[in-house]
Amino acid sequence: MTYALVPVGAVRGGRAEVRDDDWDAERATIVLDAARFEEDAVAGLDAFSHLEVVYLFDRVDPDAVETGSRHPRGNADWPRVGIFAQRAKDRPNRLGVSRCVLERVEGLTLHVWGLDAVDGTPVLDIKPYMSEFGPRGDVRQPAWSRELMAGYWA
Template identity: 60%
Template sequence: MTYTIEAVGHVRGGRADPIDDDWGQSRSTIELDPAEFGPDALAGLEAFSHAEIIFLFDKVTPEKIEKGARHPRDREDWPLTGIFGQRGKNRPNRLGVTVCRILSLEGTRLHVEGLDAIDGTPVIDIKPVMREFLPRGEIRQPGWVAELMAAYW
């Protein structure tokens, strides 16, 4: 089945290249599409410390999409892992999701820190982070993930 999803806006500023690490201090702006949204679309978001941003890895070409297993970051010392067992950008629907810090709002612009999306990236949705939607209980993950993420933020 096919669905049509329109971007609500785009990432402006921040990085131009999708480098894997050191995203924590990256600052960028999500600019809503002014033909579709006014400042009221962001009303109330300033009361939250963080937002969850859903975006499209639009620079990933169809031939680069992974549907099976691969070694994360092509590291043979990490286990062969299915695309749904990792967060790589070459996903079947090319969707990225990141929780980032809200810095400020200015009209139809949301200024954020720690968004791992590059300048020009289409933004699909913006959601406030609510404590009640965070994981309940202990989080577990394989050891290789901590090694992969050590320099990410």
């Protein structure tokens, strides 16, 4: 089965090149498609502090997509784990999900910071973050993932 997705908008500004760390330094906008949406599509969104953004890793070559296992970021000091045990960009459907801070809404432009997507990235969906959708219970993750993430937002 195949599904066709049409972006709701695109990331504008922020980082132009793809690199892994220091995303909290990035401020950008998400500009919604004015041909498809009117301002009432974002009515009430400014009452939320954070967004969850679903986007396409459009710069990943489909031939580079990983379907098995590998060392995260190619680091042999970390265990070889399956693509679904990491958040790498070269995943089967090249989908990214990120939480970011919503600074303000101006018309169909959402001003955000900490969105780990580069300028021009197609945005597939936007949802307000609600704490009730956060983890329930204790969160468990391996030590290598904490090492990998140490500079991701810093």
